[in-house]
Structures are given as structure tokens and as C-alpha cells.
Amino acid sequence: MTTSEQQKLLERFAPNIRFTKGEAYLPADIFSYLKRCSLVAHYSGGEEKELVPRGRLTPEELTKERVLPKGTVLHLRLTEDVTLREAVVVRNRVAAWKKSHKNRFVTAQGRLARVGVVSRVIDALFSLTLILRGRVPGLASNLAADVFIKDAKHLKEAVYYGHVVEDKERGWIALQYWFFYYFNDWRSGFSGVNDHESDWEMATVYVYKNKKGTYTPEWVAFASHDFHGDDVRRHYLDTDEVLRVGTHPVIHAGVGSHASYFRQGEYLANFPLPAPFFLRGTIDAFVNFWSKHFSIGKDHLRVTIPFIDYARGDGISVGYKEDLPVKVIPISDTTEWVSKYKGLWGHFAQDPLSGEDAPAGPKYNRDGSVRLAWQDPFAFSGLDAVPVPSRVLEQLKKEYLHIQKEKETYEKEIEVLQRKISQISLRLNALEAITEAATLRKGLNDELKQLKKRKETAYTSYQATLLLLESIEKKIAIIQKGGAIDMRGHIANLAKPTDIQVIRFAKAAEIWASVSIGLMILCLLLTVLFFPSNLLMAFLVIIYTFSILEAIIRKRYVRTLSAIALSLVFISSLILLSIYWKILLLSILAISAIYLVYENIKELRAIFSSEK
Amino acid sequence: MAMQFEKNSVRRSIALIVGIGLFYCVVFCYRAFEAGTLLWEHYLKYGTVITSGDRESAVTLLQFTQSVVYMFSLLMILYLFLKLKRASYVILLTLVSLSLGINIIEHFLFVEARTPWMYFVMFLGIIMTISLLQKHIQDIFLREETR
Numbered sequence: 001m002t003t004s005e006q007q008k009l010l011e012r013f014a015p016n017i018r019f020t021k022g023e024a025y026l027p028a029d030i031f032s033y034l035k036r037c038s039l040v041a042h043y044s045g046g047e048e049k050e051l052v053p054r055g056r057l058t059p060e061e062l063t064k065e066r067v068l069p070k071g072t073v074l075h076l077r078l079t080e081d082v083t084l085r086e087a088v089v090v091r092n093r094v095a096a097w098k099k100s101h102k103n104r105f106v107t108a109q110g111r112l113a114r115v116g117v118v119s120r121v122i123d124a125l126f127s128l129t130l131i132l133r134g135r136v137p138g139l140a141s142n143l144a145a146d147v148f149i150k151d152a153k154h155l156k157e158a159v160y161y162g163h164v165v166e167d168k169e170r171g172w173i174a175l176q177y178w179f180f181y182y183f184n185d186w187r188s189g190f191s192g193v194n195d196h197e198s199d200w201e202m203a204t205v206y207v208y209k210n211k212k213g214t215y216t217p218e219w220v221a222f223a224s225h226d227f228h229g230d231d232v233r234r235h236y237l238d239t240d241e242v243l244r245v246g247t248h249p250v251i252h253a254g255v256g257s258h259a260s261y262f263r264q265g266e267y268l269a270n271f272p273l274p275a276p277f278f279l280r281g282t283i284d285a286f287v288n289f290w291s292k293h294f295s296i297g298k299d300h301l302r303v304t305i306p307f308i309d310y311a312r313g314d315g316i317s318v319g320y321k322e323d324l325p326v327k328v329i330p331i332s333d334t335t336e337w338v339s340k341y342k343g344l345w346g347h348f349a350q351d352p353l354s355g356e357d358a359p360a361g362p363k364y365n366r367d368g369s370v371r372l373a374w375q376d377p378f379a380f381s382g383l384d385a386v387p388v389p390s391r392v393l394e395q396l397k398k399e400y401l402h403i404q405k406e407k408e409t410y411e412k413e414i415e416v417l418q419r420k421i422s423q424i425s426l427r428l429n430a431l432e433a434i435t436e437a438a439t440l441r442k443g444l445n446d447e448l449k450q451l452k453k454r455k456e457t458a459y460t461s462y463q464a465t466l467l468l469l470e471s472i473e474k475k476i477a478i479i480q481k482g483g484a485i486d487m488r489g490h491i492a493n494l495a496k497p498t499d500i501q502v503i504r505f506a507k508a509a510e511i512w513a514s515v516s517i518g519l520m521i522l523c524l525l526l527t528v529l530f531f532p533s534n535l536l537m538a539f540l541v542i543i544y545t546f547s548i549l550e551a552i553i554r555k556r557y558v559r560t561l562s563a564i565a566l567s568l569v570f571i572s573s574l575i576l577l578s579i580y581w582k583i584l585l586l587s588i589l590a591i592s593a594i595y596l597v598y599e600n601i602k603e604l605r606a607i608f609s610s611e612k
Numbered sequence: 613m614a615m616q617f618e619k620n621s622v623r624r625s626i627a628l629i630v631g632i633g634l635f636y637c638v639v640f641c642y643r644a645f646e647a648g649t650l651l652w653e654h655y656l657k658y659g660t661v662i663t664s665g666d667r668e669s670a671v672t673l674l675q676f677t678q679s680v681v682y683m684f685s686l687l688m689i690l691y692l693f694l695k696l697k698r699a700s701y702v703i704l705l706t707l708v709s710l711s712l713g714i715n716i717i718e719h720f721l722f723v724e725a726r727t728p729w730m731y732f733v734m735f736l737g738i739i740m741t742i743s744l745l746q747k748h749i750q751d752i753f754l755r756e757e758t759r
Contacts (some may be wrong), residue, residue, distance in 0.1 A: 452710060537720050544713070558754060561705055565741045568712040571736050575719055 001166065001173070003330070009330045010162035011173055013205040013217055015156075016248050016263070017317025018256035020312040022189065023147040024094070025199075027318065029159040029329070030337065032151050033198070034062060037076040044071030050567035054080070074343030075358060078182065078197045079143040080245050090309045091142045097149050103315060105190065105255060108486035140347070141195055143223035144183035151182075158318040161362065162328040165377050171388035173215070174377035175205045178331070178362040179258070183346075186256035192307050193257075194355035197346025200362055202379050203251055205236070208388035218389060220249045221258035221381035223373065224309075225269070231495070234262055237486035239332025248320045253311035264313035265497020292565065311497070331362065343366045382490060393479050400472045403465050410462035417455040424448045432570070442607065520546050541581060622748055629743045633689035633704075637682055643752055644679030647672050670726045671718070678733075680712045681707050701753035705744050712737045 001009075003309065017027065031319070052061050057076075068074065082090070088173050161178040181199040184281050189215030196429040206219040218237040234241045236249070242263045243250040252264040261267060318324045331338050338361060346358025363374045378384040387395050428444050431437045488494070518540060527538040545562055547553065551560030647698060651661050685707045691700045695710045716724040716735040743749065 091740060333758050449712060534721060540716075558705075559704055562745055562750075565705060565709040565712070565745060568709055568716065569714055569741050571730070572712055572738050575716065576731060576735060576738070 001164070004165040007162075007328070007330060008331065009173070009207065009215060010164065010175055010177070012247055013207065014248060014319065014326055014328050014548045015158060015177060015202040015203050015205070015251045016245050016317060016322050017179070017260075018255050018313035018322070019315040020105070020309075020310050021103055021315040022098070022187075023103070023253070023255050023315050024098070024185065025148055025181040025183060025258070026152060026316070026324070027158045027160055027326070028148070028182060030161075030180055031059065033078070033182060034058065034076075036147050037078050039343075040075055040348075041066075041068055042075060042274045042350075043069060044075040049495040057441075059337045063336045073348050075348040076198070076344065076346050078147065078346055079140040079563065081415050082139065082143065086140070087139045087315070089302075090146045094142050094145045094149065095387055104456070105310075128152050128175075139184060140197065141185035144151040144197065145185070149181040151345075157326070158324050158326045160326055160328045162333045163362070164376070165333050167378055167384075169209075169376075170384075170386075171208050171376055171391060172383060173207050173209075175207060176329070176373070176377050177203045177205075179203075181258050184257060186309075190256040190308075190310060192309070196349070196356055197358045198344075199258050200345070200359050201253075203249075203260055204361070204373075204381065204424065205249065206381075206383060208379075209389065210390060214388075219381070219383060220262075221377075221383075222251055222262060224254070224259035224261060225257070228372065229381050230490040231493050233381040233383065233490065235485065237485070238487040241488075245319070245321050250313075250319075252311035255308055255315075259309055261309070261311040261495065261497075263497055264311055264326070267309040267311060267495060269307045269309055272566070275468075301455070308498075325365060333363075337361070338363050362395045368492070370528045386490075389485075396472055396476055396479070400469065400476070403468050403472070405464040407462065408467065410458050410465060414455060414462060417451055417458065418502070421448065421451050424451065438607070512550075516546060516550070615636055622752060625743055625746055629740060629749075630689050632740050633745070635683055635736070637685065640679040640682035644676060644683055647671075647676035647679055649752075651676055658664050667724065669724060671722045674714055674718055674722070674725070678711055681714070698753055701744070701750075703743075708740050708744065712741060723740050 019026075034057045035055065037057050038050050038054040041049045041051050041059055043049070051066070051074075054077075066074075149574070159180070161180065163174075163176040163178065165174040165176065167173070179201045181201070182197075184194065184199040188193045203399065204221045205217055207215045207217045210216045219233050220236055220242055221233045236242060236244075243262070251260040252262070253260060254267070278367050316323050317420040319326050333339050341361060342364050344358040344360055344366065348358065349356040351357050357366060358366070363370060365371055373380040423445060424444055428441060428448070431441050431444070523542050524539060525541065527535060531538050547558075547560055547564065551557045644656065651669070654663075654669050654672070655661050661673060681724070685704060688704045688707065689701050691697065715730060715737060718730060719734075
């Protein structure tokens with residue numbers, strides 16, 4: 001494909017982005033950003049050195065060969081330290097700009113009111129960790145917004161970076177769009193997970209060349225946070241999921257985070273609390289067991305931290321027929337700033353969880369390895385296992401022939417096994433009356449059992465091939481008739497905007513959600529002061545009482561009660577185990593002994609009966 | 613066939629729940645009476661049901677509460693048996709959880725309450741809770757919610 005063909009395709013399917021009110025940034029070009037930044041080397045000892053001062057940084061300077069000591073992190077720095085007076089001026093200026101542009105974020109039901117008490121405790125602990133972890137300074141978001149507002153004053157178009165990857169073997173072409181934002185202010189602006197200087201987001205449209213020689217769009221994948229795989233991919237024609245303006249799919253961007261969503265709304269992202277590695281297996285086994293046998297879903301057994309991504313789409317929009325047009329600039333491995341600069345595109349906050357560190361460019365991860373999305377955009381969205389529609393029929397027919405051969409093999413195997421079974425049955429029949437042939441009979445009996453088992457297995461596989469052939473035949477018939485496409489079969493977890501939860505006494509519940517954790521900690525403190533001898537018990541009673549109150553407000557009484565009952569069962573079982581472990585052990589041994597005796601007697605009986 | 617199996621397993625589970633419940637209740641009628649008498653005597657002697665620092669009366673009060681909890685569960689079980697109502701299920705699960713909670717409190721706070729009898733009750737409570745939390749049982753009783 002020629003460069004101009006690539007450019008035409010990129011422009012034809014470039015997504016529109018609809019932002020939420022309160023968003024301060026738009027997809028921008030990196031050149032104006034670089035002009036605002038300095039290039040800094042962070043050495044492994046902790047000291048920093050400015051390599052290129054603010055105002056002099058160009059793409060050439062950025063990609064210049066530099067010999068740096070091992071462990072050095074190269075990063076840009078957009079914001080600088082300012083005095084308190086300057087900070088207040090900047091903050092007021094940004095607020096005034098948002099007000100004058102009617103771009104103020106409208107708060108809805110708070111995230112804390114949408115989640116349970118345990119998640120709120122974890123959230124409080126997570127917020128406390130920010131004090132200990134490295135993080136982007138609080139003023140940075142206003143400073144960055146101020147810089148962007150100045151740069152965007154005469155902005156006539158938003159900028160996307162387009163990357164085209166062809167999978168010649170399977171026929172797919174990935175049109176990858178990279179969006180660059182000056183800053184991610186999800187945490188400081190919208191109670192999200194993190195803040196960081198610069199932000200790279202991505203969306204991909206997958207097309208293929210049809211029999212007429214034109215390009216047909218088939219799939220769309222949007223990146224949101226660190227998710228990848230089948231779940232991020234939607235069918236281009238799935239109108240419930242993929243909104244389109246002409247040929248352009250629409251992205252609803254999360255305010256502050258810039259994560260891309262298909263449908264507009266508010267997404268409750270429950271980030272699971274990472275468990276220590278040595279406990280993960282046990283926890284997973286426990287959760288799987290309970291969710292399988294009892295009515296408590298996996299999601300309710302895991303502790304998560306709640307965050308909301310507001311992707312309302314009620315703010316400014318960019319793209320075809322939107323508020324602002326877009327320009328797509330092609331990039332590839334030969335683009336120097338893409339391939340040669342492996343450093344971070346903003347402040348290196350030294351956050352051990354990395355959430356507050358600026359991201360690296362479109363090609364690289366923070367550690368310098370190549371991003372999966374860049375290297376293999378097909379594997380990123382699980383498309384590496386899917387053929388293009390024009391080749392599906394051909395591949396299905398091939399598979400049909402292959403399974404038919406398998407079926408014939410099983411038929412032959414069953415026939416041979418049946419012949420052997422009949423043979424051995426005949427021999428056994430002949431030996432029936434002969435007393436001295438007991439050992440021979442036992443051997444033949446064992447062989448017969450094994451043959452029957454093998455025949456059973458072969459028969460199950462044979463049945464499976466029949467089922468497969470039937471379903472492939474049906475599938476071929478549907479395709480030949482030009483029938484319906486399975487648009488969502490690949491999706492395990494469909495991301496849906498959350499409904500505003502039904503909460504009793506809505507205002508009171510919001511207040512309760514905000515104060516309850518503090519109140520609970522106070523109760524725990526009072527317990528430490530006044531009932532120091534029964535701490536554990538008092539803690540449990542307080543936590544259970546708060547959970548029950550919470551459940552009544554949220555109309556989740558049964559679910560919470562089930563979880564509490566489950567935990568009580570767990571504690572009681574531990575108590576019983578600690579006291580009666582000897583009896584339990586003896587019981588297990590006794591049962592095992594009885595079982596062994598029973599099995600042996602059964603075998604003995606079989607021998608006696610065959611001797612008769 | 614699957615339907616039949618499901619019906620049978622539901623019947624078995626309900627029978628187990630009701631069986632344990634009835635067993636509980638007969639015994640607890642007696643225990644409630646016994647503990648109630650002790651509390652009443654205490655009240656006549658000191659003018660209160662429980663006096664500060666008197667651990668014995670505290671244990672008696674706990675046992676009385678637990679016994680009453682199970683007496684009520686008898687009513688619930690009968691109702692459950694007859695009507696298969698959501699409310700009866702919720703109340704029964706609440707009562708059983710409450711009883712397990714009381715057992716745990718007894719175990720940790722009152723050494724004198726740690727009798728084999730108490731642990732047997734705890735064991736029954738565990739079985740009953742697990743029976744109540746089973747998927748098919750919840751599906752039947754909480755049908756409105758699962759829909």
C-alpha cells in the first residue's frame with residue numbers, strides 16, 4: 001500500500017472524539033508541547049540534570065544520541081515550580097477560562113456513594129498511600145492546563161498521529177490512531193486514580209480489502225487504561241455499541257483520564273486490590289469455589305477500589321462534522337521521535353506503582369520495551385486469531401474436510417475396538433465353566449474393561465466431530481446466504497456505563513458515604529481506648545454493624561447478609577477446627593480405613609463370583 | 613430429567629434446613645426456659661437482669677438471647693415450609709447469622725460458655741448457613757431479585 005493510500009484510509013476512518021464538560025485538553029501536536037518542555041536526565045542516585053532547557057527542545061534535540069550512565073531515566077518536564085502567589089493566579093485563570101467556555105464539570109452521584117463500605121475503606125487507604133508514594137505536585141494540573149489553553153488559543157484543528165500496520169498473511173490492515181494530550185488530571189480534577197504529565201491514548205480501526213478491491217471496515221478497538229484482548233474490540237456495524245458519523249466511529253473520552261469508551265455514560269471502574277503473590281492461588285480457589293456453589297458472585301467476593309470515568313460526551317468534540325476538525329499525521333518506525341526517544345514524555349514522579357509517572361511514547365512502555373499495541377495491533381485486540389470475512393468461508397471448508405477425516409478415523413477405531421470386545425466376550429463365555437481358568441478370566445475381564453473404556457472415549461470424540469460438522473455446515477449455509485454476523489461472540493465482559501444506583505434517602509446516603517469511614521475509624525479508636533481487652537471482637541462487631549446499615553441504605557441487604565453469613569461460617573469453622581482437629585483427623589482416618597476395607601471386599605467378591 | 617433432579621435436590625435441601633431447624637428449636641425451647649428462669653431469679657434478687665462485672669449473668673443473657681432467636685426461627689421455618697416466601701428466607705438467614713455471631717462472641721469472650729454443647733450448636737449453625745446459601749435455594753426464595 002502506498003503512503004498516499006495509507007493517508008487516505010487514515011483520514012477516511014479517523015474517529016471523532018466527544019469529551020465531557022470539564023475537560024481541559026484536546027489531542028495536540030507534539031511539536032508545540034516540546035517547545036514548552038525541558039529535557040531532564042534522572043540519574044540512578046536520585047539527582048537530576050537539565051539536558052535541554054525549556055524553549056529549545058526540538059524533535060532533533062529529543063532524538064539526539066546521548067551516552068548516559070546505566071539506570072538513568074530520560075524525561076520531559078512540562079510544569080515548573082512556582083510561588084504560591086503565581087499558583088493562585090494560574091488556578092483562577094484556568095477556572096475563569098472554564099467558566100467563560102461553559103466547560104465546567106457537573107458533579108453527579110459521588111463515586112463513594114456507589115460502592116460498598118469495604119471498597120471505601122480500601123479507597124481511604126489508597127488515598128493515604130499517595131502521601132508516601134511519589135506523585136505529581138498538586139499544582140501541576142492547573143499549570144499544564146494554563147499552558148495548553150495558551151497554545152490552543154488559535155487552534156484550528158486537533159491532531160491525531162496515524163500508524164498503519166498490514167497483516168499480509170491474514171489480510172487485515174490496522175489503522176491505528178494515537179492521541180497526545182498535555183496532561184492527565186483524572187485524580188486531581190475528577191477523583192480518579194492518577195495524574196501525570198502527558199498522555200498517550202489509542203484507537204484502531206481494522207479494515208480489509210474486499211473482492212472488489214476496496215477497503216471495508218470490520219472491527220474497531222479503543223484503548224482504555226491497561227485493558228486489551230477481545231473485550232476492547234467491537235464490530236464496526238454493531239450500532240448499539242459503535243456510534244458513527246459517516247465512516248467515522250465515535251469515541252467518548254473519559255474526562256481527565258482520556259480513556260476511550262464506545263458508549264457515552266459514567267463507567268465505574270473497580271480496580272481489584274492486588275493480593276500478595278503467595279495468597280493469590282488460595283484466594284482464587286476460594287472465590288471460584290464459592291461463586292460456583294453458592295449465590296455470591298465473584299465480583300462481590302473481591303475487594304476493589306472504586307473509580308469513575310466520566311465519558312458523558314457533553315463537552316467539546318473533535319472530528320468529522322464536530323466542533324473542531326482533525327488532522328492525521330502519519331507516523332511509523334521510521335519516524336525519528338517515535339523510535340529513537342525511549343524516555344518519558346513528562347515528569348518522572350518516581351511512583352513505585354508507576355501510575356503518576358508520565359508515559360513513554362506511542363511505541364514504548366515506560367521500561368523501554370515495545371508496546372504490544374504498536375508491535376502487534378492485531379494481538380492487542382484478539383484479532384490475531386480471526387480471519388478476514390472474505391476468507392472465512394474458505395477456511396471453514398478446509399476445517400470441515402479436516403474434521404471429516406477425524407470422524408472417519410474414529411469410526412474405524414470404534415469398529416476395531418468393537419471387534420476386539422466381541423472376541424474377548426466370546427473367550428470369556430467359553431471359559432465360564434472352567435474352574436482352573438480363574439486367573440485367565442480375571443486378565444480377560446480387565447482387558448475387556450479397558451477396551452470398553454477406550455471405545456467410550458472414542459465414541460465421545462466421534463460424537464463431538466459430528467456436532468462440529470453439523471455446526472460448520474450451518475455456519476457455511478448462513479455465510480453463503482449472506483446471513484447475520486456474530487458481532488459480540490468474542491466479548492466476555494462488555495463494558496457498560498453504570499446506572500445511577502437506587503439508594504434510599506439519596507442525600508443522606510451521599511453524606512453517609514462521605515462520613516461513614518471516618519466515623520467507623522473513630523468508633524474503632526474509641527474501642528481501642530475503652531475496650532482494649534476485646535479489640536478483635538469489637539472491631540468485627542463494628543464492621544458488621546456498619547456493613548448492615550450500609551446494605552439497608554443500598555437495598556443490598558440479602559447480598560451483604562450472605563457475605564456476612566459466609567464470613568461467620570469461615571470463622572466458626574476455624575474455631576471448630578482449632579478445637580476438634582484431633583476428632584476431625586481421626587474421623588478422616590476412620591472413613592478412609594472403612595473405604596479401603598469396602599473397596600478390597602468388593603474386589604474379593606468379584607474374584608469369588610468369577611470363580612463360581 | 614434435569615428438572616426432576618433439581619426438584620429432588622431442592623426438596624432434600626429444604627428438608628435438611630427444616631430438620632435442623634426443628635431439632636434446634638425443640639432443644640432451645642428448653643434452654644430458653646432454663647436461662648429465662650435464671651435471669652428472672654437474678655432480677656428478683658438484684659433488681660436487674662444483668663449486673664456489671666457478673667460474667668455468669670452475662671453468659672446466661674447471651675444464651676437466653678440465642679435461645680429466643682431459635683424459637684423465632686421455628687416460626688420462620690414453618691412459614692418457609694408452607695409458603696416459600698422471600699421474607700421468611702431473609703429472616704431465617706438473619707437469625708442463623710445472628711446465632712453464629714453470638715456463638716463466636718461466646719467463644720472469644722466467655723471462657724465459661726465454651727462447652728461441647730455450644731460447639732455442637734455452632735456446627736449445626738454452619739451446616740444450616742451453608743444449606744441456606746446454596747444457589748438453588750436462593751434461586752427459589754429470592755426469585756424476584758434474581759429476575
